[in-house]
Amino acid sequence: MIVWPGVTEPNSLDQTHMVSTVDFLPTLLDVVGAPHPEGLEGRSFARLLAGDTQKNRDYVIKEYNENAGASRDPMRAVQTRQFLYIFNPWSNGTRVFATATTGTMTYRRLRELAKDQSYFEERHDLYQHRVPEELYDTANDPACLHNLIDVPEMQDELQSLRSKLEDWMIETKDPLLEVFRKREDAAFREAYIQKLEAEALERRKARRNNNNKRKTRNDVISLESPKQFKQGQPIEVTVNYKLPESSKSEKLQVTLKTGENQRIERKIIDITGQGAETVTFEFPQDYRHSTVRIAAFVGPAYGQHLQHINSKPIEIQPR
Numbered sequence: 001m002i003v004w005p006g007v008t009e010p011n012s013l014d015q016t017h018m019v020s021t022v023d024f025l026p027t028l029l030d031v032v033g034a035p036h037p038e039g040l041e042g043r044s045f046a047r048l049l050a051g052d053t054q055k056n057r058d059y060v061i062k063e064y065n066e067n068a069g070a071s072r073d074p075m076r077a078v079q080t081r082q083f084l085y086i087f088n089p090w091s092n093g094t095r096v097f098a099t100a101t102t103g104t105m106t107y108r109r110l111r112e113l114a115k116d117q118s119y120f121e122e123r124h125d126l127y128q129h130r131v132p133e134e135l136y137d138t139a140n141d142p143a144c145l146h147n148l149i150d151v152p153e154m155q156d157e158l159q160s161l162r163s164k165l166e167d168w169m170i171e172t173k174d175p176l177l178e179v180f181r182k183r184e185d186a187a188f189r190e191a192y193i194q195k196l197e198a199e200a201l202e203r204r205k206a207r208r209n210n211n212n213k214r215k216t217r218n219d220v221i222s223l224e225s226p227k228q229f230k231q232g233q234p235i236e237v238t239v240n241y242k243l244p245e246s247s248k249s250e251k252l253q254v255t256l257k258t259g260e261n262q263r264i265e266r267k268i269i270d271i272t273g274q275g276a277e278t279v280t281f282e283f284p285q286d287y288r289h290s291t292v293r294i295a296a297f298v299g300p301a302y303g304q305h306l307q308h309i310n311s312k313p314i315e316i317q318p319r
Contacts, residue, residue, distance in 0.1 A: 259291030
C-alpha cells in the first residue's frame with residue numbers, strides 16, 4: 001500500500017492506495033522516461049510518488065499457479081484496504097502445498113515448534129493444507145489468524161470480494177473461472193486439479209528427457225572447503241572451474257546446506273573460461289545442527305547441469 005501525500009503513517013484506511021507487484025515495472029519505466037513495451041501488464045503509480053493521487057486504487061488481485069518444479073497449487077485472491085479473500089481450489093484436506101519456502105530456516109523452525117505447541121501446530125497445518133476459501137480482516141488481524149469465511153456478519157463483504165475476483169477472472173479469461181464458479185463442488189475442484197497435475201507431470205517428463213541430452217561431466221568444477229567451521233563466523237569456500245570449450249559462459253550455483261542436505265542459502269555466479277570463485281555465506285545465528293554441507297553445480301538449473309558436487313558433512317565448532 002502507498003500512503004496519501006503528506007501522511008507519514010496511515011491513520012485511516014482511506015489514506016492508502018493499493019498497488020501490485022506488476023505495477024513496479026511500468027512505474028520504473030515512467031520514472032526513467034522509458035516507453036512501455038506493448039503488452040506490458042500493470043499500471044504505473046509514478047504520479048503517487050510525485051505527490052499526486054490516482055483513482056481506482058481500492059484493491060489488488062493476486063494470482064499464483066505453480067512453482068519452478070511445476071507443482072500445481074493455483075490460488076487466486078483479492079485484497080482491499082481492509083479485507084483479504086483467498087480461493088485455494090487445490091485444497092482438499094490432504095494435499096500439501098509445495099513451495100521452496102519449506103527449505104528455509106523459518107519453515108523448519110515452525111515445523112519443530114508445531115510438534116509440541118498447539119498454536120504452531122495449527123499454523124503449520126494451515127500453511128500445508130489451507131482451506132478452499134479464506135477471508136481475513138487484515139486491518140485488525142494483519143497476521144491472518146482468524147478466518148471469517150463462515151461469520152454471518154461478513155457475508156455481504158465476502159460476496160463483494162467474490163464479485164470483484166470473478167469480474168477480474170472474466171476480464172483476463174482466467175482458466176480457473178469455471179472452477180471458481182463451482183467452488184462448492186469439491187469433486188469438480190479435485191478433478192480440475194488432478195488434470196493440472198497430470199499436465200505438469202508430462203511437462204516435467206519432457207523437460208527431463210530434454211535435459212538428459214546434455215552430457216554431464218566430472219572435470220568442470222572442484223571444491224575447496226575447510227574441514228571445520230566455527231559457529232557464528234562466515235563460511236568461506238572456493239570453487240575451481242574449467243569450462244569446456246563449447247560453453248562460452250555458465251551459471252555457477254553454490255549452496256550452503258544442513259548436514260541433512262536441506263538448503264540454507266544459495267549464491268549464483270556467472271563464470272567464463274577457467275578460474276576460481278570464493279563464496280562467503282553468513283552463518284545462521286540460530287543454527288542448531290552439528291554439521292553443514294557445501295554443494296555446487298554448473299548450469300542454469302540442477303536438471304540441466306554439467307557437473308554437480310556435494311561435500312561431506314563439515315563439523316561446526318562452538319564459539
